[in-house]
Amino acid sequence: MPLLPAGSHLGIAVSFEPVPRPIRDRIDQELDTAYRKGMKIARVMVDWADLEPRPGKYDLDDLREALEENYEKGLYTLVTISVLDSEGMVAPGFLMDGEDSGRLRDGKRFNDKEIVQRFSALLERMVPLMVSRRVFAVALSNEPQVYLESHPAELADFVAFVRAGRDTVHAIDPRLAVTVVNVGRITDTPLKDNPMIADLVAVSDVAAFNYAPFTNRLEELAIDDPKRIPQDFRSLAAAADGRRILIQEMHCPSGHRSGKSAMHTSVTIQTECLRTSLDAMMQMPQFRVMYFASMLDWSPALVSMFADPLRAESEVPRLYVDQFSEWYETMGLVWYPDGTPKPAWNTFLEGLDKLYR
Numbered sequence: 236m237p238l239l240p241a242g243s244h245l246g247i248a249v250s251f252e253p254v255p256r257p258i259r260d261r262i263d264q265e266l267d268t269a270y271r272k273g274m275k276i277a278r279v280m281v282d283w284a285d286l287e288p289r290p291g292k293y294d295l296d297d298l299r300e301a302l303e304e305n306y307e308k309g310l311y312t313l314v315t316i317s318v319l320d321s322e323g324m325v326a327p328g329f330l331m332d333g334e335d336s337g338r339l340r341d342g343k344r345f346n347d348k349e350i351v352q353r354f355s356a357l358l359e360r361m362v363p364l365m366v367s368r369r370v371f372a373v374a375l376s377n378e379p380q381v382y383l384e385s386h387p388a389e390l391a392d393f394v395a396f397v398r399a400g401r402d403t404v405h406a407i408d409p410r411l412a413v414t415v416v417n418v419g420r421i422t423d424t425p426l427k428d429n430p431m432i433a434d435l436v437a438v439s440d441v442a443a444f445n446y447a448p449f450t451n452r453l454e455e456l457a458i459d460d461p462k463r464i465p466q467d468f469r470s471l472a473a474a475a476d477g478r479r480i481l482i483q484e485m486h487c488p489s490g491h492r493s494g495k496s497a498m499h500t501s502v503t504i505q506t507e508c509l510r511t512s513l514d515a516m517m518q519m520p521q522f523r524v525m526y527f528a529s530m531l532d533w534s535p536a537l538v539s540m541f542a543d544p545l546r547a548e549s550e551v552p553r554l555y556v557d558q559f560s561e562w563y564e565t566m567g568l569v570w571y572p573d574g575t576p577k578p579a580w581n582t583f584l585e586g587l588d589k590l591y592r
Contacts, residue, residue: 288327503578530567
């Protein structure tokens with residue numbers, strides 16, 4: 236990542252939705268503390284569908300505004316452009332099958348000439364803007380494995396699509412690192428043996444992951460012993476195949492202020508997760524960037540938007556839905572209702588001191 240200052244860097248996504256007005260000043264004050272302690276990185280997520288609402292017509296205003304705000308603060312930014320996301324396909328509507336939201340129209344595939352050319356044309360517009368505003372890396376999808384596991388025959392086409400996007404970016408500015416954000420969940424099967432991750436890492440300049448110290452039981456969303464994190468990081472390093480590593484989202488929810496946690500977590504465990512992951516990163520220079528998933532918990536309304544459909548599915552276990560809800564309701568380092576920092580926020584600030592003092 237030639238466009239990123241040397242060393243390892245710690246950052247945080249502020250919120251996945253607008254910060255409520257009653258706590259906005261308090262959030263800004265805490266962020267100012269992080270900036271004073273040297274926090275240098277930010278991230279921006281956008282969907283291809285929003286960037287190109289009509290064929291050849293681009294809407295980069297929101298992206299430009301976000302990058303300009305980060306630039307004025309002296310921050311370096313990771314941009315994630317979702318084509319595939321953990322929620323599915325987010326290509327522009329005019330490229331989608333009108334009867335199947337999970338398919339491209341007319342039976343097209345990711346490596347079809349039209350699809351590749353349209354995305355390349357978008358990147359040609361975006362790259363000069365991004366480089367001029369301290370973007371150091373661009374991810375060309377977020378957790379595409381969720382989609383590709385259901386459509387395994389499309390893996391080779393999507394890898395070719397990513398390779399073409401990478402080549403377009405490099406032709407404009409080879410310093411801008413290109414990647415794809417992979418699912419970083421550790422299971423009994425070594426991550427490096429996952430062919431979807433291996434193929435996408437192979438066409439990336441830097442290996443990017445979303446990670447949480449979940450148990451290896453896929454039927455649940457429970458937090459395991461934080462002491463396993465260094466070993467998990469070694470598994471991520473093995474999957475990176477010698478590349479530098481970027482953690483786009485480090486997750487470790489706190490559990491609620493009171494009551495039993497469905498995820499077997501707590502504010503103490505959240506703090507230990509963050510401290511242990513910071514220590515592991517500082518001992519492994521291969522890890523260049525780590526963002527904690529969110530400063531602020533999700534609002535009840537946003538959680539319901541995702542959890543209610545799961546709750547309506549009779550085949551989804553109630554415990555899993557409860558765990559899913561708790562994850563997002565308590566994923567931040569600051570409580571949503573009143574903006575009060577959790578103990579892990581101080582650990583985050585201490586991590587900035589260690590990295591930048």
